[in-house]
Amino acid sequence: MSRPLTELITIAKQNNLSGVELLDDFSYLELARIYNGIGPDRFPDWLRVIVTEANGLFEPAALIHDVEYYIGGTKENFTAANDRFRSNCYALVKAAYSWYDPRRYKWLFRAWRYAGYCQEFGWSGFHKTAEPCECTRCEKSDLDAGNSETAEVTASADVAVEVSEDEPETEQPVKKKKKSKKKGKGKK
Numbered sequence: 001m002s003r004p005l006t007e008l009i010t011i012a013k014q015n016n017l018s019g020v021e022l023l024d025d026f027s028y029l030e031l032a033r034i035y036n037g038i039g040p041d042r043f044p045d046w047l048r049v050i051v052t053e054a055n056g057l058f059e060p061a062a063l064i065h066d067v068e069y070y071i072g073g074t075k076e077n078f079t080a081a082n083d084r085f086r087s088n089c090y091a092l093v094k095a096a097y098s099w100y101d102p103r104r105y106k107w108l109f110r111a112w113r114y115a116g117y118c119q120e121f122g123w124s125g126f127h128k129t130a131e132p133c134e135c136t137r138c139e140k141s142d143l144d145a146g147n148s149e150t151a152e153v154t155a156s157a158d159v160a161v162e163v164s165e166d167e168p169e170t171e172q173p174v175k176k177k178k179k180s181k182k183k184g185k186g187k188k
């Protein structure tokens with residue numbers, strides 16, 4: 001249900017979204033690959049489900065956000081990417097709905113909430129350049145590189161440890177949040 005990539009790029013440029021120049025560093029095919037996600041647990045995939053709920057309103061912001069996660073960096077870059085996603089969503093909402101339209105405030109609130117999800121749950125999907133990275137992209141290239149049995153055994157052992165420590169539901173982090181709150185794990 002996602003809008004065509006060309007349309008997202010055009011809208012991002014028309015609205016002069018923050019970080020839009022990053023899109024120029026990638027070919028159309030690269031952007032398509034980044035935006036379509038690389039693995040099922042990659043964070044922007046479930047983000048995309050909720051941004052697509054917004055009739056695609058936030059998708060141009062999500063595209064830039066995906067590219068920033070792909071480029072990666074430090075924790076500061078991660079926070080900046082999520083802040084940019086929020087302000088870009090705000091810009092898209094304001095362009096779509098006038099101040100007197102109640103939908104403006106509904107979507108502004110959603111943008112704020114989605115950016116909060118990014119900050120809270122996005123770190124594992126953000127490519128880390130200052131520490132060993134286990135984002136889906138790095139995980140995948142590890143598997144591509146290591147065709148030997150040892151590499152596969154090590155990889156599956158890692159997965160087993162992760163599964164035993166985490167909630168069994170890895171497909172839906174949004175629901176996971178609610179679950180862990182009930183158990184009181186989310187409190188700090």
Ligand SMILES: [Zn+2]
Nearest residue numbers: 127133135138
């Ligand atoms: Zn990575």
